[in-house]
Amino acid sequence: MQAIKRKAPNILITGTPGVGKSTLCTKLAEVTGLEWIEISKVAKDNNCLEEFDAVYNCPVLDEDKLLDGLEETMSHGGNIVDYHSSEFFPERWFDIVFVLRTDNTTLYDRLIARGYTGKKLEDNVDCEIFQTILEEAKNSYKHEIVHELNSTSPENMESNVQSICSWLQNWFSQNTQTAL
Numbered sequence: 001m002q003a004i005k006r007k008a009p010n011i012l013i014t015g016t017p018g019v020g021k022s023t024l025c026t027k028l029a030e031v032t033g034l035e036w037i038e039i040s041k042v043a044k045d046n047n048c049l050e051e052f053d054a055v056y057n058c059p060v061l062d063e064d065k066l067l068d069g070l071e072e073t074m075s076h077g078g079n080i081v082d083y084h085s086s087e088f089f090p091e092r093w094f095d096i097v098f099v100l101r102t103d104n105t106t107l108y109d110r111l112i113a114r115g116y117t118g119k120k121l122e123d124n125v126d127c128e129i130f131q132t133i134l135e136e137a138k139n140s141y142k143h144e145i146v147h148e149l150n151s152t153s154p155e156n157m158e159s160n161v162q163s164i165c166s167w168l169q170n171w172f173s174q175n176t177q178t179a180l
């Protein structure tokens with residue numbers, strides 16, 4: 001489906017938990033002035049969390065309520081959405097999708113440092129090994145708007161910020177008269 005013309009694009013940053021989404025989005029929001037929408041936080045603040053999943057030790061998301069609440073914001077554009085899943089968002093919301101990736105050892109160490117253990121730790125590392133989030137994004141959006149970014153080192157982060165800023169500049173020059 002064709003994205004509706006907006007004053008600024010909407011960007012989706014996705015990837016396995018621990019891969020670096022928040023870190024990148026914080027920097028991107030600072031540099032670009034776009035709005036960082038951290039779905040987990042928005043869900044919590046707007047009571048979009050339902051019963052607790054005992055196996056994964058995390059709450060279950062009320063997707064319909066969350067999407068309804070974000071529709072207007074997304075229609076204006078200018079948002080960087082950060083979430084570890086992508087399939088339930090409307091395809092029309094996003095102009096580009098970045099899937100952050102890292103190696104298994106790096107991810108394992110980051111998740112251990114975050115206090116993940118047992119099944120939650122194992123499942124998240126497996127999720128990265130099997131490219132689950134990348135496949136999900138490719139199945140949910142046009143392949144040409146889905147891009148993998150390495151998120152292992154601080155140098156990777158700098159170059160990811162630069163690549164996204166270049167893409168943004170290009171979007172503005174093609175879609176509006178205003179450059180960043």
Ligand SMILES: Nc1ncnc2c1ncn2[C@@H]1O[C@H](COP(=O)(O)OP(=O)(O)O)[C@@H](O)[C@H]1O
Nearest residue numbers: 017018019020021022023110151152153154157
């Ligand atoms: N490009 C990177 N290079 C080195 N460390 C990183 C990088 N991106 C994130 N990290 C570190 O990895 C950990 C998890 O990052 P975070 O942004 O919270 O991941 P997510 O939001 O995907 O769960 C944090 O300790 C962060 O400092």
